Amino acid sequence: MTRLMLAATAAALLLALPASAHVTFEKPDAVAGQSYKGVLRLGHGCEGGSPTTSFSVEIPDGLALVRPMPKAGWQLTVETAPYAKPIGAHGKEVTSGVKKITWSGGRVQDGEYDEFIFVGQLRDDASGSLAFPVVQTCEKGDWRWVDIAQPGQPAKNPAPLLKVAAAQKQSAIRVEQVWSRATPNGANVGAGYLRLTNTGSTPDRLISGTTDIANRIEVHEMAMDGSVMKMRQLAEGLTLQPGQSVELKPGGYHLMIMGLKGPLKEGTPFSGTLTFEKAGNVPVTFNVVGMGAPAPSGAAPEMMDHAHHH
Numbered sequence: 001m002t003r004l005m006l007a008a009t010a011a012a013l014l015l016a017l018p019a020s021a022h023v024t025f026e027k028p029d030a031v032a033g034q035s036y037k038g039v040l041r042l043g044h045g046c047e048g049g050s051p052t053t054s055f056s057v058e059i060p061d062g063l064a065l066v067r068p069m070p071k072a073g074w075q076l077t078v079e080t081a082p083y084a085k086p087i088g089a090h091g092k093e094v095t096s097g098v099k100k101i102t103w104s105g106g107r108v109q110d111g112e113y114d115e116f117i118f119v120g121q122l123r124d125d126a127s128g129s130l131a132f133p134v135v136q137t138c139e140k141g142d143w144r145w146v147d148i149a150q151p152g153q154p155a156k157n158p159a160p161l162l163k164v165a166a167a168q169k170q171s172a173i174r175v176e177q178v179w180s181r182a183t184p185n186g187a188n189v190g191a192g193y194l195r196l197t198n199t200g201s202t203p204d205r206l207i208s209g210t211t212d213i214a215n216r217i218e219v220h221e222m223a224m225d226g227s228v229m230k231m232r233q234l235a236e237g238l239t240l241q242p243g244q245s246v247e248l249k250p251g252g253y254h255l256m257i258m259g260l261k262g263p264l265k266e267g268t269p270f271s272g273t274l275t276f277e278k279a280g281n282v283p284v285t286f287n288v289v290g291m292g293a294p295a296p297s298g299a300a301p302e303m304m305d306h307a308h309h310h
């Protein structure tokens with residue numbers, strides 16, 4: 001047979017299969033880092049209408065902590081293997097888990113429909129299409145749903161695919177009490193204050209900021225220079241340890257709003273963006289209090305007054 005004839009035969013076989021031929025997931029979309037219930041749908045027997053007597057599925061690395069659902073009338077067996085990397089569960093490190101599930105000894109007639117179910121946890125870094133190769137064994141013959149489509153070449157017997165979307169990144173940095181003071185006409189700098197809390201499990205760093213109403217936002221600290229309190233830019237940014245809460249307040253850490261394009265006016269809030277090493281860009285809105293007004297209630301009390309000289 002020529003290669004062309006083989007291809008034509010394969011195409012004819014594909015066309016001969018009913019539309020529900022493939023083994024597929026009831027829910028083929030999932031989100032990284034979330035739990036997933038996989039329902040694999042079996043729609044037909046093997047060639048010649050032979051009834052299905054065994055169904056096995058391989059679990060890809062992207063899905064961990066897998067537990068299969070038993071089926072009445074079927075014997076359940078699992079194969080476990082070490083994970084490429086451990087995964088945390090209930091405060092413990094889990095280093096191995098289910099890599100293959102087989103339901104056997106049951107019977108699904110060709111004209112019947114059945115489901116094979118498991119649950120698991122998608123890893124945080126799972127992405128793209130995860131393939132779950134399935135072998136469907138019948139009284140006569142089997143179907144191996146193990147093929148992966150290549151560019152320009154559809155899979156003949158496709159493995160069930162689960163499309164995993166990246167997790168929506170939730171910022172670990174909590175920003176509260178964002179405020180500033182009105183500035184006199186002609187002033188080219190202002191100050192910004194707020195409370196930052198790192199609710200995550202890794203350190204992060206406030207590096208800088210931007211706002212439409214000025215050239216840039218810097219992170220400053222007040223420090224003793226001999227007997228004189230002076231401020232200076234934190235070139236490395238302000239580090240926030242996990243669980244740490246830091247007040248940026250008059251007399252302490254503060255944001256320096258550099259190159260004001262106009263005066264800051266009491267009662268006219270302005271928006272900006274703070275840039276963190278890990279949390280990325282976090283939008284903020286500064287409420288502007290009067291020039292001589294005390295810190296807004298809830299904000300940190302002032303430790304001392306200081307003038308900014310830039």
Ligand SMILES: [Cu+2]
Pocket residue numbers: 220231232254255256308
């Ligand atoms: Cu400053």
